[in-house]
Amino acid sequence: MGGWRWMKRRFQVLFNKSEAEAELDDELRFHLEKEIELNLSAGMSQAEARRRALVAFGGVERHKEEVRHVRGARVLDDAVQDTRIAFRSFMKEPAFLAAVLLTLGLGIGGNVAMFGILEASLFRALPYPEPDRLVMGRVTWNGQVGQTVSGPDFFDYRERSGSFERLAAFTPWSMPQTLTGEGEPDRVPSIFVSPGFFAALGAVPVLGREFAPDEGELGGPNVVVISEGLWERRFGSDPDILGRGVTFGGTPSTVVGVMPASFRLMADVDAWFPLQRGGAWAGGRQFHNFILVGRLAPGVSMAQAQEDVDRISAALAEEYPDTNRDKGLNVAPLKEALSQRYETTLMVLMAAVATLLLIACGNVAGLLLARGSARRGELAVRSVMGAGQGRLARQLVTENALLAVGAGLVGVAMATGLQRGILSFVSLDLLGRVEPGLSGPSLGFALGLSALTVVAFGVIPALRLAGGDPAADLRSGARATGGRGATRFRNGLVVAQVALTAVLLSGAGLLLRSFSELQGVDPGFDDAHLLTAAVQIPSAEYQEPAARVEFFRQLSERIAAAPGVQKVGFTTHVPIRDPGGNVRVDRPELFGTAGVFGRLAYRRAVMPGYFDALGIPLRAGRDVALTDDPAAPRVIVLSQSLAEQIFPGENPLGRTVGVDQGGSEPATFEVVGVVGDVVPSHPAEGMEAAMYVPYSQSAGSRMSLAVRATDLAAAATAVRGVLREMDPDIPLAEAATMDEVESRVVADQRSMAAVLSAFAAVALLLAAVGLYGVLAYQVSRRLHEIGIRMALGADAGRMVSSVVRGGMTLVVVGLLVGLPVSYFAARLIREMLFGVGTGDPLTYAGVAVFLGGVAALACALPGFRASRVDPAVAFREE
């Protein structure tokens, strides 16, 4: 027979199974009938004739099985048959099917989602041409990698280094600029970049060009590059936008380019301004505001570039010992530098979802074992009919593979949603390039994972089940418990699940404890009922400092008089909300002497009444006053800790301090007051030294305000109204309550704690269900024995405790394994902890008690059931 015909027959057999089966039935029946006829004609009775014929023929089913064996394209045929049987048996138990698909699907889905995020953020190449040549430059202090580089240092590196095709600087945080002119004033997130920034990354504008070298020099034209998004939103995608004048912060600028919407590095930005060498933004050597991004020259390695900049750093240290003595520049692959901050978070989450999947596999394996034991009868029948052990094992593996495939499909279907959920929790904005979605690698991962789960939960139970002697089971009619080996396997599963759950619970517990410690941090001011916002006045219109002071004085007065407003304070930096801005301060006579750099403290300009509005206690002296004008002596208010650092054990009032404001000499101030310390940025960093100068002597164009009111929403409306009255071109920016601000800064910690807690809760639920399942199964298998005991007068309480004791032994073993593992696993999250150590005894004790309690509950239910066994029913169930 030709290959083609052979194939055709195989497929006919496969797909016309029932027809083929019917033919076989027919034929065998006919054969039997003829035999009976023959026997009858030999003079036997009808019954005898039939019996003889059957004996001679042997088991009908056995022959069928043999014929099937010969007939089919064996493996394929079996697979199809197995699949049918599997579907049939699944459909009979929809609850079982749903439990397995949901448990495993969730586990696989979570892993696929997390893997997708991991892949997109850590492994995928940056979306720029030749990404391997891209580097990030960050400052180093005594060899320790810090963040931002000073402007003048950058210009020197750019000039003196030959290792880079392009080296550019950018401000890593976006500063909103007010765009006015067409319609409502708009706050546009903006950053400063040096010419060559886009070219270094290989980004090409959709329209126009990037900054030319002369636009990065002092006195260069006012130009701006805008995003495609802003171009569409604000300018209706005007094709003649290039060369058009737009007004940012009151300054007219010319649009020279439009960057594609896909262009993104770290922050979302809609306008880029040129960083001018020697300009106001470049700042002095002691002000560090820029991250460098560079493209290595062809053939230059990372190490060579590092050597090159080290040489320049050494030269700068000699030329500018005051500022550059311990300073250097670190050159690192851009991708690595970008991902660094998230690496731990992502790895911890990945480990957590993987653990969850393991627990889920454990549960499903337990379910399958229990179900398998219940199916021993069915398997035994098939075995007697001639199905070999390998055949039965294959049947079971097929079923499990089908389950895994189903779960994989469920998982993939859920993955994108889960990914969205995780991304909404875990902020990856610094990276700014992870979109939910499934990539090829993610799908491959899902496939591999599904296959792995088959091995993990499917093969062992299958072998275990098929490996026994099912025929013997059938003969004895045994209520097999699956044998001692199966029991041990099930117990092992429970122990492992408890141990893994303990690890997740401990991690979640440590993070929750950290978070509550973080929230318990005293900020140093009254953070309840506080509304904050920013006001930026166009510097072109308010050129004179006096005009600015007058503006804010009036604004302050009018807001204070607005209905519902209790107090209002103005400052350049509201604590926690506006971090940064630390400079050197010390006794003026100590500045410049060997080894004294000055102490770092946060410098803020404030309006009178600010301390009162925020509830920062005045410890000594006085508040700043409007009378502290430019003509009056320069005054300063120190925070308590700063006063103690600079004037230990002395009265600071009336003393003079020098503050490095970028000039060649430190500016001197007379100390007129001392106030309490506050938490300037992140609660985890605690209170830090700060100093306050009067706004009237240091009037910038941007101020933040803090309004104390009972109804914050009404207050926000009132403040907006006042501002509109004073100048309709000035928007109230970034209005947020202090509660919102605080929750935003601890968002990372909170989301990490929340996500891990959610994972731990799911793990706990799964483990409890697993434990319950195992015990309930044991009880149901022992009904007969329990019934006898009860009939003999065993005490119901003892029945409960015997079951619970059995279960809790497993839990205790699980905890004994899990807690030490947790302690070591906690090192992974050490850097995320605040106020608690990795060995926090309270956390581990809590985990043991909590997990133990839930487990006891899971044990008690089957125990209770055992105590309620009615002996009569137990015997009937025989």
Added chain:
Amino acid sequence: MAPKADLLQGSLDLLILRTLDLEPLHGWAVSKRIQLLSRGVLEVNQGSLYPALYRLRDRGLIESEYGESEEGRRVKVYALTRKGRAALAREREGWRLFSGAVNDVLATN
């Protein structure tokens, strides 16, 4: 009852081909025909018969179609194909050689 001989592996195929060489038969008739031709010595185990029939059909040596039994019942009837006829001739020759050789061995005494 006459002594029964077990069928050698492979010889059943030959016997089936041989019986079908005379005329198309259904399965039961094949077994009876073998029994008859061997004067009751060879009894085909029914458990082997049908697998053998299906095997031969799969190899294309015989084909099956529905015909009528003596009582007019619809039954599956097997017939030799051309390929089967050739195989029969080949295997017959082989068997003759084989049985002759066995006889020679047994005769030497």
